[in-house]
Amino acid sequence: MTPRFCPMVVTANDLRLGDVVYLTADDHWTRHHHQAELIEDEAHAQMRLLHAIAQKSVIVGAYLADARQGPRGPESVHFREAFRTRGPSNYAHGKQADHV
Amino acid sequence: MYSYSDFDEAFVRARVAQFLQQVARRLDGSLTEDEFRPLRLMNGLYLQLHAYMLRVAIPYGTVSPRQMRQLAMIADTYDKGYGHFTTRQNIQFNWPKLPDVPAILQALADVEMHAIQTSGNCVRNVTADHFAGAAADEIEDPRAYAELLRQWSTDHPEFQFLPRKFKIAISGAPNDRAVTRAHDIGLRMVRNAAGAPGFEVLVGGGLGRTPMIGQVVRTFLPVADLLPYVEAVLSVYNSFGRRDNKYKARIKITLHETGKEELSRLIEERFTELRPLFGGHDQRLLADIRAAFAPPAFRSAPTDSFDAIYSADPVFRAWADTNLAPHRHPDYAIVTISLKAHGQTPGDATSDQMRLIADLAERHGHSDLRISHEQNIILPHVHKSDLSALHAALMQAGLATANVGLISDIIACPGMDYCALATARSIPIATQIAQRFKALDIEHDIGPLKLKISGCINACGHHHVGHIGILGLDRAGVENYQITLGGDGTQTAVIGEKTGPGFAYSEIVPAIERLILAYLNLRLSPEETFLTTFRRLGMLPFKDALYIEKDAHHAA
Numbered sequence: 001m002t003p004r005f006c007p008m009v010v011t012a013n014d015l016r017l018g019d020v021v022y023l024t025a026d027d028h029w030t031r032h033h034h035q036a037e038l039i040e041d042e043a044h045a046q047m048r049l050l051h052a053i054a055q056k057s058v059i060v061g062a063y064l065a066d067a068r069q070g071p072r073g074p075e076s077v078h079f080r081e082a083f084r085t086r087g088p089s090n091y092a093h094g095k096q097a098d099h100v
Numbered sequence: 101m102y103s104y105s106d107f108d109e110a111f112v113r114a115r116v117a118q119f120l121q122q123v124a125r126r127l128d129g130s131l132t133e134d135e136f137r138p139l140r141l142m143n144g145l146y147l148q149l150h151a152y153m154l155r156v157a158i159p160y161g162t163v164s165p166r167q168m169r170q171l172a173m174i175a176d177t178y179d180k181g182y183g184h185f186t187t188r189q190n191i192q193f194n195w196p197k198l199p200d201v202p203a204i205l206q207a208l209a210d211v212e213m214h215a216i217q218t219s220g221n222c223v224r225n226v227t228a229d230h231f232a233g234a235a236a237d238e239i240e241d242p243r244a245y246a247e248l249l250r251q252w253s254t255d256h257p258e259f260q261f262l263p264r265k266f267k268i269a270i271s272g273a274p275n276d277r278a279v280t281r282a283h284d285i286g287l288r289m290v291r292n293a294a295g296a297p298g299f300e301v302l303v304g305g306g307l308g309r310t311p312m313i314g315q316v317v318r319t320f321l322p323v324a325d326l327l328p329y330v331e332a333v334l335s336v337y338n339s340f341g342r343r344d345n346k347y348k349a350r351i352k353i354t355l356h357e358t359g360k361e362e363l364s365r366l367i368e369e370r371f372t373e374l375r376p377l378f379g380g381h382d383q384r385l386l387a388d389i390r391a392a393f394a395p396p397a398f399r400s401a402p403t404d405s406f407d408a409i410y411s412a413d414p415v416f417r418a419w420a421d422t423n424l425a426p427h428r429h430p431d432y433a434i435v436t437i438s439l440k441a442h443g444q445t446p447g448d449a450t451s452d453q454m455r456l457i458a459d460l461a462e463r464h465g466h467s468d469l470r471i472s473h474e475q476n477i478i479l480p481h482v483h484k485s486d487l488s489a490l491h492a493a494l495m496q497a498g499l500a501t502a503n504v505g506l507i508s509d510i511i512a513c514p515g516m517d518y519c520a521l522a523t524a525r526s527i528p529i530a531t532q533i534a535q536r537f538k539a540l541d542i543e544h545d546i547g548p549l550k551l552k553i554s555g556c557i558n559a560c561g562h563h564h565v566g567h568i569g570i571l572g573l574d575r576a577g578v579e580n581y582q583i584t585l586g587g588d589g590t591q592t593a594v595i596g597e598k599t600g601p602g603f604a605y606s607e608i609v610p611a612i613e614r615l616i617l618a619y620l621n622l623r624l625s626p627e628e629t630f631l632t633t634f635r636r637l638g639m640l641p642f643k644d645a646l647y648i649e650k651d652a653h654h655a656a
Contacts, residue, residue: 016127016198018151057129060147078577080149080516083525087150088517090445090527093180093195094150 008045009036009067009074010052011084012059020084020095021059023052029059031095033085034073039064101162101468102247102392104212111255112209115216119143120202127199144215145201148520154193154201155218156208160228160246160270161189161471161478165458168469170211172451172458178204183454185439185447187473187511187562188267189227190218194518216254221262223253223334229271229278230472233395234434234480236426239289239297242272244390245326248382251389252327259334263341264349266334267306270299274591279473281305281314281593282565284351285333288591292320299326303333303363304355307559311595312352317364325375327382332371336363396466398429399483406484416491418544419502424487427480433487435465435479436472437494438501438509442538443531446512447475456497464490473562474511476504507549507616508534511562515555515572516579522555524572524579525605529553532609537616546616549630550589565589567631568615569596570608581608583615585642586634597639599646611646618645 010023021029022036030036039045045064052062066077076082087094104112119139126136140146144155156171163171171191175183178200179193186192196204208214218225226246233241249268253259259266269283280286286302299321305314321329333351340358342348348357355363409416425434437457440446449457457477461469464486470478482490494500503509510533513519515526530553537543552566556573563569569584580602587596603611616630622641623633634642 013147013151018147018195018198020150056132057127060133079579080574083516084149088194088527089525090448090517090531091180 005040005042006066006077007068007074008039008064009033010039010045010048010062011036011065011081012052012062015056015058015060023048023062027051033067033076033081034070036067036074038067038069038074101164102243102389108212108251109209112212112214112216115143115214116202116205116209119205123198123202138220140201141219142216143201143205144218145196145198146219146520148194148514148518149516150518151195152198152201153518154196154204154215155186156191156193156213156215157218157225158185158189158191158213158471159250160226160232160243161230161473162228162232162243163469163471164211165461165467165469167211167213168454168458168461170207170213172454174204174207175451175454177207182448182450184445184514185449185471185475185477187475187513187560188218188225189230189471189473190225191471192514194514219265220260221264221266222260223249223256223262223266223268226250226253227267227269227278227283227473229273229276230470230474230478231277231425231434231480232272232470233393233468234427234432235273235275235277236428237275238273238428239291240272240323241393241395242270242278242287242289244386244393245287245323246270247389247392248327248386249330251385252331252382259338262334262338263343264346266337266351268330276589276591276593277472279562279565279589279593281591282307282311282562282589283314284337285330286314287326290320296322298322301329301333303367304352305593306350306352307562307564308350309347309557309559310350310352311559311564312356313593313595314352315355315360317360317367324383325371328375328378329367329371332367332374335370335374336366340366396468396481398432398481401431401483401485403431403484406487409488415495415502416488419491419500420487422502422506422544423504429481431484433482433484435482435487435490436504437477437479437499438504439476439499440503440509440534441498441501442503442508442534445527446510446530449477453497453499456493457499460490460493474509476509503534503543505548505550506543507537507546507551508543509550510534511550511552511566513554513556513560515553515561519555521558522572523557523574524555524581526553526555526561526570526572529570529572529581529605529608533612536609536613540613542616542620545626546620547626547629550587551612552587562589563587564595565593566596567629567634568612570612571602573602575602579605581605581611583608583611583646585615585639586631588631599639599643601647614645615642618642 302314
């Protein structure tokens, strides 16, 4: 039995700022996880990753991260990815600064 | 302190100019990330979880007030108004933007600083005893040797592509405050039977996934033989180090697989070849460098004002008892400024704090500052009559925390709050432990205790050599914290033992509390430290406190 495919998003860091970004369904990079394209098919995931990696002047370090559908859009599954959506826990820096 | 020669200046400036062009080529798409990564790493620029991170070397932990002010300027102009001092005597800026990094390197070069060899498989920033040149127990200031090693290793053509990174630590005193036994090469100054100074040379120490204490390959190396001998060690390692497996590539594995006898033989053989080639140039250079580390002109003044305030003011007394260390000059003290205020991130200093500390160093400390591997800042030379004014100024800036060497003086790596390699967070564990023991108000009663936290097995937080070590791991997608006990980072170095299963994020602070309360019950007297008690009793009573009491609590 093959393991069930876990939905994913394509994520990377912005080349200039280093900020965490996600690939949207309409080929933009967003700073917000819930705006990412939730990919539910493995072959499509690989295609989207290749598409991301090719954008070498915009982003760096693209990879696929597990995700799931939430009320506002895709949500992170692993705690590392959850931290990436916010910023560090010791200061209100990074993305969470927008909400302070 | 050492000032750059024309050669140093030209070298660092040339590097900045090169990196400016490399960044431009990366931004215009001429360089791919695969091509650019080794170039940025050579200049200390990492890509972390949320942003880039620039790691700047503070060679042998010595920094001048002028340099400290420039670090504050960089923090304000290009970062978020603070810097993080690390266990490798570096400062890290957590939020630089790639297009700004060449300007930051330029600003560093303006004050004789750089980020060269703070990453990559080369000889990294040479670290030293943070009390160098001041400690009462010191044989000789180790920084002249550290500077010699820095000059020799910088851009050394033979050693830019070693099997893996290579860390050298040096101590000028028999009491090891530089964790020399956990470095690829550890150099600890000793005297021979004739009274001449030399080095005990240890090879193959290191923490990380395979923690090992270094082994002595030379009990006494005359100081004049330092460079050819270190070069011989590197040369042997460069030839025999395992390039096939990243996890077996450090010299500790080479030592383990080759055996100490054979490795020592190879080193001595190479040393015999290399020694005549140095021809005395290194010794002439060393003589010049030594002059740069001449002690300051110590002041002669009465110290009775110190004695008076020490007996009259309990707040000052508490601070003096923990944060002062004996100076070689009887009228002076070594001051450790704690960057571990309860609840604050260990090792972080704001730009305002950096500027204040620079001012205080000029006013009271012969313009000398050090960064310790324990992530604190040292004023190595303060006349005792100045301590009262210094303490008052530190209090106003929130920098007078009286906790050096106590349970809240925690080493913590950046962990998963910043680091791309981390498997769990370190900082919030450190801040919660510090706050908990402040609330219990027992840390002075507990006494000397080294608690060290790493957020992954790479062990930047030195957890293996903490009396209590905490290692953060990812266990099935959840943060989990493993405890080790009995570690020691001094001249009697030991790797701590694992207690057993790890604890969840919400369980780790109560677990440490149970451990400490058990110690307070078990110790023979308040003078028996945690480490001594552990050595006397072994693991069992502490395991009981950690696991049986936990189960009892759950069953209740």
